[in-house]
Amino acid sequence: MKLPETTEWALHCVTALAQVPDEAVSRVQLAEHFALPAPYLSKQLALLVRGGVLSATTGPRGGFRLARPASDITLLDVVEAVDGSRDPYVCREIRQQGRGAAPPGECKDRCILAQKMRDAHDAWRESLQGVTVASLVDTLAASTVARTRASLSRAES
Template sequence: MKLPVSTEWLLHCATSLAQLEAGTTASAAHLAQYFDLPAASLAKQLQALVRAGVLAATTGPRGGFRLARPASEITLLHIVEAVDGPSAPYECREIRRQGRGALPDEECRSPCVLAEKMAEAHEAWRRSLAATSLAQIIDGLPPSAPARTRRRLTGTP
């Protein structure tokens, strides 16, 4: 499975916002500069996290983005699904019923074993992402990272 590059952008942006003091915002322009990303594209992608209730956005001279709820309540799955949606990446098209190798109908009464295995893998992946919060990601960072992120992203200690 290959996710769009915007998934990486939003995972990193949400993690960075989770390192800010409560109520502090960072603009799309600041986030884009922080990661050397195209500002207009990032701003559009950040709106997906706002629509999903992961981020809150404020307007005005001091406006920007912040987490919409505590980092402990935002999982990696929330972010990934905001970008990519919840659908499984594998879709069985029943090619086992086609061509010279087509199986008879009586051998296709149960689901395709390959489709079952791919669904199991997708569910395991989803469970893993759902079990990992932004707070856990922050806890895994080097101790100096949050202060450095705050300083470089917002200019505050």
């Protein structure tokens, strides 16, 4: 499975915001912190707001922050907010096509490949559901958190 580059952006932004829970961080600050194009990042941040991962406020002190505690946000929440929850594997039943086509009687059950791909997708989702943003932040070095806080703090910008 290949996720778009913007999924990485969303995951890093959410994790960074978890490190500054008392701050509203602007899209420009986040874009500069990660050297990302602000207009494209805005689209991902809007998806995260729509998905209930982030909240946004306007005005001079406005910006983005987590919509709920980092301990209540999973990696799956972030991924699904920006990429959706649809199974990426689509079985087109090519086993029933071409010179090697299986007879319809052998295709009454779901294709075994589709079953195994669905099992893998479900396992991947379960794995992401088991990791919270708070648990990730807890693994970061103190220097990483300090650097993030310094970069995203309004007092420093």
